[in-house]
Amino acid sequence: MNYYGQFRRAAIEQGIPEDEAEKFAGLLRFTIWANERYNGEIVAHPRGLPPGQPADLLVGRTGGLPRLPIGMPWPTDSRDPLPFVASFDCAALPRVDGLALPPDGSLLVFLHHEEAYDTFDRGEEQQYARIVHVPAGTDTVAAAPADHPRYPFASQREFIGPEQDLFAVVHADLPEWLNEEEANLSSFQKQVARDLPHRRELCALVDRLWPAGNSATFQFGGYSWNTGGISRGHLYDDPELTIAEENFEARQKLSDVVIDRERENFLVEEELQRVMREWIPLIQFDPGDEVYFGRFLMRVDDLTARRFDQAVSWTGFTE
DSSP states (O other): OOHHHHHHHHHHHTTOOHHHHHHHHTTOEEEEEEEOEETTEETTOTTOOOTTOOSOOEEEEESSOOEEETTOOOOBSSSSBOOEEEEEETTTSOOOTTOOOOSSSEEEEEEOHHHHHHTOOHHHHGGGEEEEEEOTTOOEEEOOOTTGGGOOBTTTBOSSOOOEEEEEEEEEEOOGGGGSOGGGSOHHHHHHHTTOTTHHHHHHHHHHHSOOOSOOSEEESSSOOOOSOEEETTEEOOHHHHHHHHHHHHHHHTOOOOOOHHHHHHHHHHHHHHHHHHEEEEEEEOOSOSSEEEEEEEEHHHHHTTOGGGOEEOOEEOO
16 A cells, blocks of 8 residues: 555645645654454554554464474574564565565564663673564474473563454654654754645644554564653654764864864764664564663665664563
8 A cells, every 4th residue: 555645645735835745744653552452352452453554464473382493492582582572474564665574585683681781781682682584485394492481571471472463553653853842853854844844734744644542562674662761852762863873973082173063963864864774663562561662773775685684683671
């Protein structure tokens, strides 16, 4: 389904200039939300499914045992097996522009979120996280690692949890600042907003076409989840901002030009836009712990090339 086309047509029918609708669409991202069902309803969309969405889009499951290729060992850190989080049927996942998921096969997610976060080191964290793509037609087997019963995980919760089906809907994601008052915007955001005089009407249109849900247990694509903490000026403390700041600081070391803080913030936010075009949150999820969330980022070109060994774990802490 062409979700961007649906948005553009609705915006133009509402009287929004075509060039403004196009610029706004550049900030709009479509995501896949996957949740369990409670009492027959997908909890992410209490107001109902968006137009055209099937009611029973079964796309994966949490818990149980993953089906690994025959001969492939269970993923481990430097010592122990990694907890299995979920599996997804790529052929069943909705297709959305800008999110080049494999057309078939399965994606398996492994993460020990407590160990990952407690490293406080991005490189070391990667040993506690793994994304595995199993191509369609691969001979697989479901088998637990032999030593899993001795492995304490997440405050003694079960290493292999009960199976729970996951159902998907398509959700629209926008930068939070688009609905902010002018006085609350950064200099960069004000510059962008000048070309979007109807930005609030367009935000309302997006919410009408794709009603906002409560939350997602799993989210593919979109923008990074944050905990509400402002890190720089008007910007949230997201992984993409960290990357943008590192890129900016590396360039500044090679330059003799001295700039003030306001100009620095502007240039970092400009770099942030470039980073967000290069990187995408492949999947973010609640591991069932209330104080952590799991997240894997990937470069867009790595995702297109199916280089899932390049997925970067960036576990978050909510307290």
